[in-house]
Amino acid sequence: MATAPRKTWQQDPQRRTIILRATLETIALHGVDGTTYRKIAQCAAIPLGSVTYYFPSMQALLLEAFSTLAHDAFTAFAATLNRAQDKMQARQAIVEIIFGEVTAGDKTNQLSYELYSYACRTPVMKQVMKNWMNQSRASLERHFSPLAAVALDALIEGMILHRSVIPVAQEDVYRMVVQLSEL
CATH class of the missing domain: 1.10.10.60 (Homeodomain-like)
Known part of the structure; x- marks a missing residue:
């Protein structure tokens, strides 16, 4: 059998x-x-x-989920900037990042808001945010001065959040990028 x-x-x-x-x-x-x-x-x-x-623990889960989000966002950010061969292309890459697929959409915006809020209340998450920002600035410094990299990183984050509420023209953002990139 x-x-x-x-x-x-x-x-x-x-x-x-x-x-x-x-x-x-x-x-x-x-x-x-x-x-x-x-x-x-x-x-x-x-x-x-x-x-x-x-x-x-829920904290471990949230930390890893947000860390994954930050890693994925930075990877897309760096890939876009790495394609730039000169300062002019890097400026255009920044506009692409601000208006691109990776940063568009309600889900992405909601996750960004939640990430910033959670990082404000959770010290270990602040370190994840700090690492993400340092990586972003290092990518920007391949094309711009350290001061310009800080200003451009802030512009990128700010414009992404602003665009979720108020429309902004790509031409206007490009003009801002040009001005800040000269710092």
Whole structure:
């Protein structure tokens, strides 16, 4: 008599990534304060126990999710700037960053607002933000002075937030970039 093969449990190798993506989706919908393990599990369509297995504390989960967001945003930022061969192209790259796909959309804006707010209240998250800003400025310094890099980084962040509320013309932003890039 043949017996059926015994089923064994197999871990989903993408489970951690799925949880992190679902966490960001949940934060975008409900904010940090409204994000719970249960909502994340529901968004990821996985058992609640899987979320707590991979992330025993909500702070660890939020830290890793926001760190992933910061890493992904910086990677896109750096890739856009790295394509620039000279100062003029770098200026245009900054405008592309401000108006590009990576920084557009309600979800991206909501996550940015939540990230800044959470970083203000969470010391370990401030370090993630500081690292992100230092990396961004270092990328900008490949084309501009350190002072200009600080000003341009602030312009980029500010314009992205402003654009979520008030339309701004690309030509106007380019003129701002040119002025600040001369510092």
